[in-house]
Each structure stands twice: as structure tokens, then as C-alpha cells.
Amino acid sequence: MYVRNLTLHDFRSWEQVSIELTTGTTLFVGRNGFGKTNLLEALYYLSGLRSHRVSTDQPLIRSGAEQARLSATVENDGRELTVDVLISASKANKVAINGAPRRRPRDILGILRTVMFAPEDLSLVRGDPGERRRFVDELTAGRGPRWAAAKADYDRVLRQRAALLKTASAALRRGGSDADSVIGTLDVWDAQLADYGAQVTAARIDLVSELEPHVRQAYSTIAPHSRPASLHYRSSVSENVIPAEGEKADVEYIEALMLNDLSVLRKKEIERGVCLVGPHRDDIELMLGNEPAKGFASHGESWSMALSLRLGSVELARADGVEPVLMLDDVFAELDVLRREKLAEVAAGAEQVLITAAVADDIPAQIGGRTVAVNIIETEGVRTSELVVQG
Template structure:
């Protein structure tokens, strides 16, 4: 798969920009702050419906605007597909596939597959467990888009159950105590959350069986092999947290993990959750939040004999973060059942952060991908293996380096009050379609 054309309207810093691309490597070069990352961020958004830089869509809309558009033409083998996503302020986003009627934005998941490397990836190693859970769930949805609903259902039930626990907490510390109505309702939500949690946990475990061998391989390719990288999924079903501090370590050493949970079906996992909720009810009511469930689980990264978080050097941390992304790429590549469905690799300002050895090893690994998009502030940061087509990013637009003086649609020159290259199109506002 490769991206042939990208068009942005009111996305981040761009009023309008159009970018022609092709297979192989394309390097986007420009000074910091001109919008290189904004371009690849839009491509990544098509894959995950989220940004690798911010947690909400609001910053993606150009300041002062109410909507932004991302349009892309993808080539998959002998076929091409047009994707359009409209990001809206204060209402549901919309999407279209091949200019058909608008659909829910999540209906496009799985069409554009990307793996994005960025400086923010250090948080996958150094950050709290939510970063690693998000990594797992985004890869899960990219690989199996149906699990977008699994994830959404669990988050909805969790929100409802937490609201009930918060209410029960206030009753617990009042004179009346927790009333029977709260307890009966909590039993109902326990059942809902157990079912939704079992679905999400089973999906994560299925993904991890594919990911873990690839992770060890990727780390070996990026380093001298003196240390082994492994990942251990720690579930609150087996290792409940001692308090409501998510950063607290789980019990057990490097050998602990999910041995007893792998292979269990969804009915068995559901029953385990119901039992765990019952055992944790007093603590959950006291704290007013759910302490057991996939939202509290951890993917612990072990480098050698020690946790990578807190023990890995800066260089090792980078190698672990890169290995997680490379392992994702290998999983998606293995899953590419049809020719031309390989994921697009995006390396956003990564090489400036790496030493010469890691630059060279990473470049050698990714150079054979069908399409690689690289951003850099300095051309010298790009390894020789990735010196492909080059596009210079300028204020408000882009210029192909191969054709100096030819400005691609999207420069900041106004024409009749509109930016050059602007595409005028009605918003995707047909009724009956939600986010």
C-alpha cells in the first residue's frame, strides 16, 4: 500500500495543502515549526482516528475554524481508494469512502494502515501504563477493525460503572450508608463490565501472541544482542493493584504474567471478572472507581533482568521504543493477506534523536518497505539508505526539491481570498451518521 495523494484543508497550520507522493522513500525536509509533522500526523490519523501528539481532535483544527478535512488517495495493489475524513468542532466527525455517502468515521479503520515512529514513542517505555495500553489497542484496531467496537463498548460501560461507584462512595460516607438500590445496580454493571472486559482482554491476549516474538526479533536487529527484550502482560485479574495509584508496580517478578489466562475463552474470563469485582467491591466503593479491568492492566517491558522503565539507559530506551513500532510493522506485514496491503511506515523526526549506529540499523530495516515517509529538519540526519524523493516544507505549503521553483498547491499565495489549490466541497453533513 502507498499514499498517492494527500490533501488537507484547515488542518493544523494548513489552510490548504496538496501533496503528491509515490512508492519508496519520500523525505519531507524543513525547519522546525513549518508543519512537517502536521502532514504525517494527518496520514497517521487516517489509520487510528487519533493523533500521536495530542489526546483530542480540537488542536487538529486550524485556529479559528470549525472543521478540518483530510483527503487521501491510497493505492493497494491494482486498486485505489479515496478516503475523506471531516473533523468537526462540537459534533461527530464524518468520513467517506470513494466519495460515497458519509459513514461513521470508525468505518474507515483498517483501510489505511500505518506504523508511525516519533519522539513521543519514548513515553511507551518511560511513561505510565496508559501509554502501553493505548499502543496495544491502536495496533489491535488497525489489525482487526471490529475491535474498535470492543474498545468503545468497554469504555462506555466503565464510565457508567465509575459514575455508580462514585455515587456509592458518597453514600458510604454518609449516615445512611450504601443503599440496597446501589448494590443491586452495581451487580448489573458488574455483569456488563465483565462481559466487555473479557472481550477486550481476550483480543489483547490474541494480539500479544503475535506481537511478542516479533518484539524480541526487532530488538535483536537494532542492538548488539547482548540483552533480550520481553514483554509481560500483567492483568488485574491475577495481580490486583494495592491501591488506586496506577503507577504502583504489580506483584511478581519477570517470570510472572498471564500463564493461567492464556487459552481461556471469553466465558471463563467473564466469570473471572465477576469474581474479581466481588472481591474488590469494598475497596472500589471506598475509592469510588473501578480498580479491576483491562483499563488497569500493564504491558511491562523487561530488558535483560530489569524493567526497562526506570532502568534502561537513554539509548536502550530508544531501542525498546523503536522495537515496539518495528514489531507492530512485522505483525501487520504478516497479516497483509493481499498483495499491496503492507503498512505505510512514517518516521517523524526520529533520526535526529538517534546515534549513528541506531540510525543505520533502523534505516536498513525499513528501507525495503513499500512506502516510507520521513521528516527531518536537517537533510544530513537522513541515512544514505533512505535518501529518496525529497520535498521541502515551506510556510503554508510544500516544494518538490526535484523541481525547484515549482510550488505544489498549498502555498500561502491567496487567489480571490482563498489559498492556492483550495478544494471547495460541501461538508459531510448528511444526517443519521455518528462518530
């Protein structure tokens, strides 16, 4: 898989840019703030419908513009598809495939598979559980729209049920028939939350199970003298949801456990006005030996674990029969010699690699490829970014 063309309008610092890309390695070199990371961020967004740097879409729209347009032509095994996304400041985002509008944005998921390694990845190890949940959800969604559908439905039900819990709390204080009506409505939402939540949990468990050996192998190569790395899914429902090795997670069993927990914890949920059960409270525990990496890993071990998660993601995609586009955003300056060499080895085996760096000397000598300079030009007091292909 590789991206043949990327075109942006009013995305981040880019008023308008179009660049033809090729297989192999392309190096985007330019000073910080010149817009090189924005190019990779656009492709990341086209693959997963979210940025790796911000949680909302508004910052992606260039200052002064009402919307941003992103388009990429992707070739995969001789098949060519063009994906278009319109990000709007005031309306719902729109997507199209080969010029044909699609009703749901998630319909484009799976067309472009990317793996991004960026300085922000350190938060996968040191950050909150939400960072690790998003990481796994992105990998799951990359397998196609149906994997993202249950998560979208779960998020919708979770929001509506949380609002109903707050209403239930107020109704119980007032008493009367209103309380009985609200409590009865909760039964319906509990069933939906357990249905979609079980699907999300099962998909995550299966993905972590497939990812774990790839991460373990990558870490042992990067940090051969460190403790062994491992991944474990921690469910807020029960550890019993984790199946035996080689087996798939049981959706119906997880759903039954969730329904039971929702019933047991209903009073506490109403008192607090929050949902206490479900995959929104789960975590992916990263272990080094017998200790969690968060809080116990050194700086070097944390970088090794973050890098191993991304390298494992590459191998997971390859196991699915997909060669993902590998994007390395200004990371070589952060790594020591051994980690640079390992990353360079992976880059050498990828079909398409896109790398950003402030200076070309940060990139290992064994990585060749085409260099594109990212510059800033100023015309009548207006600063804009430009690309200059150097070879």
C-alpha cells in the same frame, strides 16, 4: 499499501494542501515549526482516529477554523479507497469511504495501516502504563473495526459504572431504599464491564503474544550486546489469564475472573468511587533480561526498545498480509549510527516511506527518494505553509 493522495483543509498549520504521493521514499525537509510533522500526523489520524502527539482533537483544528477535513486515497493490492474525516470543534466527527458517509468513525479502521516512529515513542518505555496500553490498542484497532468495537463499548461502560459508584457511595451514606436500588443496578453494569473487558483483555494478550517475538528479534539486531528484550502482559485480574504458548486467550475464563474480582472488591470500589478491576488498569511490561526497561534501561537501551516496538509493529502487519506505510518523524537525528542503519534497512524494504527531517544531512545516505521542501510563506502578515517538490 500506499497513500496516493493526501488533502488537508484547516488541519494544524495547513489551511489547504493537496499532495500526490508515490511508492518508495518521500523526504519532507523543512525547519521545525513549518508543518512537516503535521502531514504525517494527519495520515496517522486517518489510520487510527487519534493523534500521536495530543490526546484530544481540538488542537488539530487550525486556529480560527471550526473544523478540519482530512482525506487520503489508499491503494492496496489494486483496490483503491478514499477515506475522509471531518473533525469538528463543536459536533461529533464524521467519516466517509469513497464519498459515502459512515455512521461510526471506527468503520474506517483498517483501510490505512501505518507505523509511525517519532521522538514521542520514548514514552512507551519510560512513560505510564497508559502509553503502552494505547500502543497495543492502536495495533489491535488497525486490524479492523470489530477489534475497536469492544474497546469503545468498554470505555463507555467504564465511564457510566464509575459515575454509578460515586452515586452508590452517596446512597449508602444516606441509607434507605435508594441504596438497595443503586447496588442492584451495579450488578447489571458489572456484567457488561466483565463482558467487554474480557474481550479487550483477550485481544491485547493475543496481540502481545504475536508481537513479542518480532520485538525480541528487532532488539537483538539493534543492540546485539545488550540484554535480551521481552514483552509480558500484566493483567489486573490475574496472571492466570495468560495462556500457554501457542494458545489463544480464553475470553469466557477472563470474564468469570473479572466478575469474581468485581464482587470481592465492590465495597472498596464504592468507598473510593473508582473501578479497580479491568483492562484500564493493565500494563505491558517491557523487560531487558530480568529487569523492567522502565527505570533500569540506559538512554541508548530505551531508544533501542522504542525502535524495536515500532519495527516489531511493521513485522506484525506484514504477518497479517499488509505492508504498512512507514512514517519516520524527525528521528534520525536522535539515533546513533547502528540504529540509523537498522532503520534504513527497514525503510528500504517498505512499499512506502514518509520521512521528515529538519535538514537533509540527518537522513542516511543510503535512503534515496523524492524530496519535498516544506516552507513558510507570508502574505499580508499571514504565515502559511507550502510544499515544493524538488525531485
